[in-house]
Amino acid sequence: MTSHVKNTLVTTAAIAGALAATTLFNTTTVKADTTSSAPVTTTTSATKDTAIASAQAKVNSASAAVVSAQAAYGSASTAAFDAAAKTAAASASAAATSAATSSAVANAQAAADSAATAKSTADANLAKAQSNAAATSRAKSMTSAAVVSAQSAVASASAKASDADSAVASAEAGQTVTANLMKSDDPTQASAAQQYFATKTAIVKLLPSGQVQITIPLTSGLKFLKEVSYNGVDATFTKTGDDSAKITFTADPATSYTLAMTMDITSVMPFMPIMHEKALLDVDTTIFNGLLAAKSDADAALTSAQAALSTAKINAASAAQVASNAASAATAAATVASDAAVVATSAATNLTSAQAANSTAQAALTSAQAAQSAADAVLATAKANLDSANAALTSAQAELKSAQNIVVVTPASSAASSASSATSSATNSAASAATATSNVTSSASTTTVTSAVVATPATTKKATSSTPASSTTAKTLPQTGNENQSALVALGLAILTLGIYPMIKRKHA
Secondary structure (H helix, E strand, O other): OOHHHHHHHHHHHHHHHHHHHHHHHHHHOOOOOOOOOOOOEEEOHHHHHHHHHHHHHHHHHHHHHHHHHHHHHHHHHHHHHHHHHHHHHHHHHHHHHHHHHHHHHHHHHHHHHHHHHHHHHHHHHHHHHHHHHHHHHHHHHHHHHHHHHHHHHHHHHHHHHHHHHHHHHHHHHOEEEEOEEEEOOOOOOEOHHHHHOOOOEEEEEEOOOOOEEEEEEEOOOOOOEEEEEEOOEEOEEEEOOOOOEEEEEEEOOOOEEEEEEEEOOOOOOOOOOOEEEEEEEEOOOHHHOOHHHHHHHHHHHHHHHHHHHHHHHHHHHHHHHHHHHHHHHHHHHHHHHHHHHHHHHHHHHHHHHHHHHHHHHHHHHHHHHHHHHHHHHHHHHHHHHHHHHHHHHHHHHHHHHHHHOEEEOOOHHHHHHHHHHHHHHHHHHHHHHHHHHHHHHHHHHHOOOOOOOOOOOOOOOOOOOOOOOOOOOOOOOOOOOOOOHHHHHHHHHHHHHHHHHHHHHHHHO
């Protein structure tokens, strides 16, 4: 039990004891020779007893109401005190939590912002890396296709170069073509020298210079044919027999060649002079025209295709490396973006937790404040009820005082009856006060009361009245409750002791 509750119980017990003792003394001590300052009403004893009983009942009821209001006020005061303590604790907790969580929230917010920025940057880098990877992959595909195309071009150029080489090789090896010796002045008529070239053929070879070497097989008449020239250049004679040879000369490719021949037949016909004739050699050597150029072009095309293939291969290798690097960069960027997303999620979770902790502390404080407000409202209501009960008690005590001041005029023969009635009334009052005191003690043992204001009835003495003007002898009114006065005083002192003893015990504790 707290000291606050102990103080309340002690105060309540003391008030109850004082109330009971005061009530007992007021209702049992009456002096006939004391004149009350309150208004004096003259009535019968029965009427006065009724008025006193009614007023005493109201006092008892008001006293009980005061005790009940005190108990309610004490309970409300305790509740308000506890609510205030809880509010203070919640406020301190909220302040401490706010101080801790505000920094945590700020740090979490900064971490979340930083993580979000890092994630955004990582996502942008990932998108860029993926775009670059896609572009380099396309470039790789294109260069790979270029390599294939270059390889195809090389193959085609190689085939053409091979064909050109074959054609040139065949031409350089020599080909046998048709050849006729015709009269130079009449190309439609065979030359007289045709008889010596019985095969009517010629062997044509392509020279590296682009000219052709023409060889005419001389089957007979070597002893007569002394010279053969073309464009002033003598042909070469290569004997193949006693009367045969090969006559060779070099010229540009053409369809016919005019040959100058010297014939000497004086050995068989001395009267014949040495003859110098011209014969037209009809042989087409233009078949070799363009072979070397075609070979050169084919070789150049092959060389170009091979260079293009080499470049394509280099480009393809470079593109493949770039694509590989871009793919690796995209993979790394994806990892960074994933890690950044995890960090951002964690930071957001931490931020939410910090904010939730702060919100929880604030909610607890708000709840405690609401509870305190409710407890304060209940306390205010209890205080109002206590004030109302005290006012009612004061009113009832005033009514009792008024009733006690009533002056009863009775014959001498009824004095004993009046005294008996007064004694009964006092006894009832004492019993009521004892009951109220018991209720106060019981309530004080279980209820915490912060404060109580109990209006104590003023000490009132029953007034004495003078005899009417026609009487010559004044009679003293009978005292009420003289028979039980000692017992009632003892009871009041006992109740006072109940209130004072705990105070003395607490003081010396």
